Amino acid sequence: MSKSTLESLPNELLLMIFGYLSSFDLCQAFLDVKNARIEHLLTSIRHTLDVSSMHYDQLRQFLSNINNDTTKHFTALIDTVVFRHSPGCMMFLDYWEKALNDTALFNMLLPSIKQLLILNADYYQYGLIDPLLISLAFHNNTLQRLNLIFDTPTYSYSSILSDLVLHHISVHTMILEVEKGHEFDPDDGLEDLHKMQQLYWPNTVQLTLSIQHSSELMLLLQRGALPMIEHLNVTNEEIRTVLPLDRHKSVGNIQLCENDLRQIGDGTRLRSLLLRYFTLTDVIILIGSLSMPLLEQLILVDLYDHIHASNPIIGIRRRSLELTCNQMDNTDQLVKTLQVITSSHLNEFHLTYLHEYNIV
Incomplete structure (x- = not known):
């Protein structure tokens, strides 16, 4: 009866065995083995x-x-x-x-x-x-x-x-992810994008970021700041700050600037945009002011009204809505539609554009 050796096992079994070991232990154990097939398997997987x-x-x-x-x-x-x-x-x-x-x-x-x-x-x-x-x-x-x-x-x-x-x-x-959000008194002394050097990330295509004020979104969308950006995920931590502390604190003064967006904003490469903890006013200003011809998906998570931060428009019930429209639709009509659909209780809002001949 012939003896079975490690080298005689099929590739499928070897890969299963490799899966139980850390990359460090795996390479320490097998890199010195003078076997071309095992070495090929080691170099074919990610470590x-x-x-x-x-x-x-x-x-x-x-x-x-x-x-x-x-x-x-x-x-x-x-x-x-x-x-x-x-x-x-x-x-x-x-x-x-x-x-x-x-x-x-x-x-x-x-x-x-x-x-x-x-x-x-x-x-x-x-x-x-x-x-x-x-x-x-x-x-x-x-x-x-x-x-x-x-x-x-x-x-x-x-x-x-x-x-x-x-x-x-x-x-x-680039993903700068926050797990818990603000669970403490807000610190006005924290440096935000307005106080930092002018943003210039020329190679970033996908970005996830937390900001302190919704107006910082203008700096992310400013022409030349993120010239290659296609997928943008932004969380506005300011609204999360006031929720557990003062349920009657107004955040109506934390808004985007429509004129600035029209003059310096650039959304021509954006394919997906996710906004979390923004006000309805901010979203309407953004959609009404920024051209995003390639946008395939717009997701709004926990959208709030412009009067009280404690009144979420989206987020009370765990439901989602996807809106599909032609890319040639009138912008004013899109904004009006957005105002209507966000009056219901939604957790996520998905916006899909239809090109002239195909669905994106």
């Missing part, structure tokens, strides 16, 4: 380096052996890197910062990274932008997706956003 899942001593040994052929082979396969708030992640960032002074060492560290996910980004206010993001966005130039997840849009959020704007750090997909 993620979750730094916080590695033991501190294991990570330290990995970094100390960065010049090892097996380690260099592994780092070249890494597609995604995940950071959480942990001592190991801080050690990795410290090593990264020191590697900036050694071009050869830096080029070996993460030469093929395409996605960077940072959880608990609130803790990385210091030491995140200069050693990590600037090097990835400019020196490396392989990064395509940046995902920063914050607990709340506090000082850390505005500070990191300000640095991203200051250094023009722009990749294809």
